[in-house]
Amino acid sequence: MDKPLVTVIVPAYNASDFIAETLESILNQTYDNLQVIVVDDGSTDDTARIVQSYSPRVTYIHQANSGGCAAPRNRGLEYARGEFVTFFDADDIMLPDKLSRQVDALIRHPNAVMCITNYCNFTGTKRSTDHMSTCPAMVPYLDRHKSSDFTLGSEECRSILISENFTIASAPLFKTDIIKKLGGFDQTLKACEDFHLIYRTAMQGDVVVNPNVGFERRLHDTNMSNxxxxxxxxxxxxxxxxxxxxxxxxxxxxxxxxxxxxxxxxxxxxxxxxxxxxxxxxxxxxxxxxxxxxxxxxxxxxxxxxxxxxxxxxxxxxxx
Structure with a gap:
């Protein structure tokens, strides 16, 4: 059976310090049927030159600065051809098996609307423990399933998300048709737009969780959550x-x-x-x-x- 195409959308704003490392981590995935799109949200640094050097493996799209991540992600979604889509931040590092594990999980669980992977934070060479193990409501699932995928029912997943948000923008692999039906990210939100979309997606059906660390999230002074x-x-x-x-x-x-x-x-x-x-x-x-x-x-x-x-x-x- 042919591998389904996966679209990776990377919103970027003045990302020249990290974008090459991020793109290398995406292009070096063990899963190779990829469409990679970088949407430059009005950068004034060297982002454009760096991203364009990866052509034709990476598609570069430029737009005026929107002041948030929702608009560039939605712009990339307009060009998405993959059966599955993921949105990956321009300073995160994708571990080699992230996409292969998530695609495999969605194929094995055809009723699921997305697969959410675990992650850890890092600064320089220091890395934290995985995020899900710090979420009390997730710990029983991790203990029960170890490193194996498990499924959360729609309401079960939403209940956990409300009490403790166990995921972020770079974690889910979505079914593209569902995300497009939902209209993508809410562009009136300048933060929390990822939680908003993930929650709305969870309202559409079951969610598969992969407890393995699929990427590393870079923490630095310019993180919007500061x-x-x-x-x-x-x-x-x-x-x-x-x-x-x-x-x-x-x-x-x-x-x-x-x-x-x-x-x-x-x-x-x-x-x-x-x-x-x-x-x-x-x-x-x-x-x-x-x-x-x-x-x-x-x-x-x-x-x-x-x-x-x-x-x-x-x-x-x-x-x-």
Whole structure:
């Protein structure tokens, strides 16, 4: 039987320091029926020259900067010809058997909508333990199945994702037709768009999990997750949207609980940044408190805001 074509889409922005290493790791996969697309999201460095040096094995597409990862990923999806598709960050390293294991898993589990692989983080030469083993809800599955694939039912997978996000953008291999049917990534999100798409995909059917480390995620100062306020606002937006579309009442309630918690976290973040009027306005979205922890949080933040001298009806933002 012919190997199904796999499309690998790499969004890149000023990625010249790492893009060659990333592309080498993709092109050196043991699975060789690949379509590799790099979408340059308005880079101003040497990204274009480096990527074009890999032609014709790699297709280079340029677009104006979009300010996020969703738009370049969706642009690449327009050109995807593979039966399966994966989105791989321009600074991650794909281990040699990642795609072969994932394709094999999806062939053996034809009802699954995607295969999610494990990963580890690295900085320089230091590598962390695998990510899934740090997720308490995943540990029983790992202990039971060791290094073998296992399947999560649709609702089972979504429940775990809400409680502890065990995956990121570079991990899944999707069925392309399903991703295109879903419209790809939500471009209104400037972070958490990967969780949003993975969750929506899990709503379409079973999910296969490969517990082996399939790639290494590079951590450095420019990682988008370092912007706490931006992450919290997108955590709120992504989970709120999912709660509106979630058909399972219990999972819908869990998503709404997450939104309330993230709003309280955002309030704390804004108080620390002295953006006090914005922090005060969040009380309307989190009141009334639903637990002793919520009540303690509200009291602490209220005291901090009061100590900064905000009079009723006056909400000056104090930014440093």
């Amino acid at each position: 912007d706490n306020e931006r992450m919290l606002r997108n955590l709120i937006a992504s989970r709120h949207d999912l709660s509106l579309n979630e058909t399972n009442i219990v999972l819908q309630r869990h998503l709404k609980h997450r939104v309330r918690r993230y709003r309280r976290d955002l309030q704390t973040c804004l108080v620390l940044k002295k953006q006090l009027s914005k922090a005060l306005k969040l009380y309307g979205e989190t009141f009334p408190p639903q637990s002793i922890s919520d009540l303690n949080h509200d009291v602490r933040q209220g005291i901090k805001i009061a100590l900064h001298g905000i009079a009723p009806g006056k909400f000056p933002d104090r930014q440093h």
